[in-house]
Amino acid sequence: xxxxxxxxxxxxxxxxxxxxxxxxxxxxxxxxxxxxxxxxxxxxxxxxxxxxxxxxxxxxxxxxxxxxxxxxxxxxxxxxxxxxxxxxxxxxxxxxxxxxxxxxxxxxxxxxxxxxxxxxxxxxxxxxxxxxxxxxxxxxxxxxxxxxxxxxxxxxxxxxxxxxxxxxxxxxxxxxxxxxxxxxxxxxxxxxxxxxxxxxxxxxxxxxxxxxxxxxxxxxxxxxxxxxxxxxxxxxxxxxxxxxxxxxxxxxxxxxxxxxxxxxxxxxxxxxxxxxxxxxxxxxxxxxxxxxxxxxxxxxxxxxxxxxxxxxxxxxxxxxxxxxxxxxxxxxxxxxxxxxxxxxxxxxxxxxxxxxxxxxxxxxxxxxxxxxxxxxxxxxxxxxxxxxxxxxxxxxxxxxxxxxxxxxxxxxxxxxxxxxxxxxxxxxxxxxxxxxxxxxxxxxxxxxxxxxxxxxxxxxxxxxxxxxxxxxxxxxxxxxxxxxxxxxxxxxxxx
RNA sequence: GGCGCUAUCGUCUAGGGGUUAGGACGGAAGAUUCUCAAUCUUCAAACCCGGGUUCGAUUCCCGGUAGCGCUACCA
Numbered sequence: 001x002x003x004x005x006x007x008x009x010x011x012x013x014x015x016x017x018x019x020x021x022x023x024x025x026x027x028x029x030x031x032x033x034x035x036x037x038x039x040x041x042x043x044x045x046x047x048x049x050x051x052x053x054x055x056x057x058x059x060x061x062x063x064x065x066x067x068x069x070x071x072x073x074x075x076x077x078x079x080x081x082x083x084x085x086x087x088x089x090x091x092x093x094x095x096x097x098x099x100x101x102x103x104x105x106x107x108x109x110x111x112x113x114x115x116x117x118x119x120x121x122x123x124x125x126x127x128x129x130x131x132x133x134x135x136x137x138x139x140x141x142x143x144x145x146x147x148x149x150x151x152x153x154x155x156x157x158x159x160x161x162x163x164x165x166x167x168x169x170x171x172x173x174x175x176x177x178x179x180x181x182x183x184x185x186x187x188x189x190x191x192x193x194x195x196x197x198x199x200x201x202x203x204x205x206x207x208x209x210x211x212x213x214x215x216x217x218x219x220x221x222x223x224x225x226x227x228x229x230x231x232x233x234x235x236x237x238x239x240x241x242x243x244x245x246x247x248x249x250x251x252x253x254x255x256x257x258x259x260x261x262x263x264x265x266x267x268x269x270x271x272x273x274x275x276x277x278x279x280x281x282x283x284x285x286x287x288x289x290x291x292x293x294x295x296x297x298x299x300x301x302x303x304x305x306x307x308x309x310x311x312x313x314x315x316x317x318x319x320x321x322x323x324x325x326x327x328x329x330x331x332x333x334x335x336x337x338x339x340x341x342x343x344x345x346x347x348x349x350x351x352x353x354x355x356x357x358x359x360x361x362x363x364x365x366x367x368x369x370x371x372x373x374x375x376x377x378x379x380x381x382x383x384x385x386x387x388x389x390x391x392x393x394x395x396x397x398x399x400x401x402x403x404x405x406x407x408x409x410x411x412x413x414x415x416x417x418x419x420x421x422x423x424x425x426x427x428x429x430x431x432x433x434x435x436x437x438x439x440x441x442x443x444x445x446x447x448x449x450x451x452x453x454x455x456x457x458x459x460x461x462x463x464x465x466x467x468x469x470x471x472x473x474x475x476x477x478x479x480x481x482x483x484x485x486x487x488x489x490x491x492x493x494x495x
Numbered sequence: 496g497g498c499g500c501u502a503u504c505g506u507c508u509a510g511g512g513g514u515u516a517g518g519a520c521g522g523a524a525g526a527u528u529c530u531c532a533a534u535c536u537u538c539a540a541a542c543c544c545g546g547g548u549u550c551g552a553u554u555c556c557c558g559g560u561a562g563c564g565c566u567a568c569c570a
Contacts, residue, residue, distance in 0.1 A: 191568040222565035
């Protein structure tokens with residue numbers, strides 16, 4: 001590749017990033033956004049996204065959660081180029097790293113028991129001292145440590161943090177961040193059971209996987225100096241760190257189960273279109289350059305994304321705005337694209353459309369989609385368009401059909417449509433209704449509103465005559481004739 | 496408590512030493528009259544506080560306050 005005599009373009013290293021969730025829960029909103037930013041970054045620069053499962057916490061990690069995370073990523077359309085790697089399958093590597101660090105004097109064996117540590121912490125707290133590990137085993141010589149280990153004594157491995165000076169790094173989002181080394185305790189690298197802690201496994205993997213940019217939640221800022229020390233101890237080059245502000249609930253506390261849906265998959269269940277969710281998430285904590293509009297296609301998002309646009313302050317998850325994005329996406333989607341998503345809603349609601357003609361389905365979806373807020377609407381408030389088994393909204397019946405005279409008129413109107421030879425178009429159906437209203441000396445509006453409820457079960461729906469045409473002559477007539485029955489049904493909830 | 500980070504409408508944010516401080520969501524009002532969850536129009540709504548620096552600070556600096564994060568042999 002280097003034999004060309006023409007000048008080589010500036011060589012920009014291809015970025016390698018990773019999304020490294022811990023399978024102790026489903027893919028939550030914050031994790032999804034971290035995944036999304038990594039994905040956008042990788043795609044923007046033509047880099048590589050690695051998926052790494054951080055399952056070293058054997059107690060809390062489950063295979064089910066791994067599957068849940070993958071499912072969430074697939075739903076969001078986030079694909080990865082390498083992995084998923086599982087840290088539990090790389091344990092030997094972590095032990096080797098720890099051994100290297102002990103050999104080079106950057107780490108040491110700690111024989112303190114859990115009980116001792118707890119006792120000392122409690123004592124420190126009682127005396128108002130910081131509850132930090134004081135380095136009691138640090139003075140044990142390497143030889144003594146090794147022989148006690150050889151004798152079968154169990155020990156953890158701790159990193160020997162410099163006792164003076166400071167550790168800093170340049171964060172792509174927050175700028176320079178510096179910590180005094182005295183604030184950092186001699187953290188554990190390897191537990192006495194031989195398993196790695198987070199810091200060891202992360203740095204070992206990030207070095208080994210040649211990660212160039214670590215894009216993760218801002219809750220890791222305080223962990224970063226320890227990891228920087230590890231890179232240095234290992235003689236490895238630092239990646240670029242980019243910490244992303246956290247996502248908060250409406251009460252400005254960290255997003256959690258208390259705030260409702262925390263798993264990304266829950267939004268699928270609520271009828272959110274994945275692209276809408278992605279668009280919404282992308283704009284939480286990131287602003288595109290020269291902000292123009294907020295609806296961005298995948299391509300635009302990828303093209304515009306950069307670390308520079310990430311903000312430093314936490315963002316509140318605004319459900320109302322998500323719903324707005326969803327509305328916009330449903331409206332913009334062609335019916336063909338909506339149909340499979342809507343079929344899924346029908347399936348979940350437990351019914352099949354009675355009218356299966358594809359063209360009819362598509363045109364009906366086009367009629368309805370401008371007023372949909374969720375995919376669920378197609379199986380709930382729009383249900384009467386697709387099946388004859390629907391439950392009318394009692395409030396709508398109360399509002400527009402409580403008058404007995406109106407109900408009688410609607411049934412008579414049904415007879416008129418049945419007797420009419422006119423083509424069943426919007427114009428003709430409207431003419432017939434208005435003539436009928438004039439003849440009966442009543443307001444067309446009252447008839448129209450009543451008919452809407454009879455035909456759709458709802459007080460809110462598209463223009464009545466468009467509804468009639470969508471339903472077709474037969475169903476329109478049948479439902480009008482059954483006005484009385486429908487009104488009665490509204491009063492007696494389904495059993 | 497210690498350490499770190501952050502601070503513009505209710506929310507997401509733009510901006511930046513002199514601006515009518517801009518946009519979007521949400522909210523309010525009006526129009527439409529065939530409903531509104533549609534559409535159109537209009538409106539209200541913000542620079543956390545106190546000191547500096549400066550002719551002039553919302554913007555720069557310091558302090559305070561508040562919020563969040565970390566403070567485990569969790570990740």
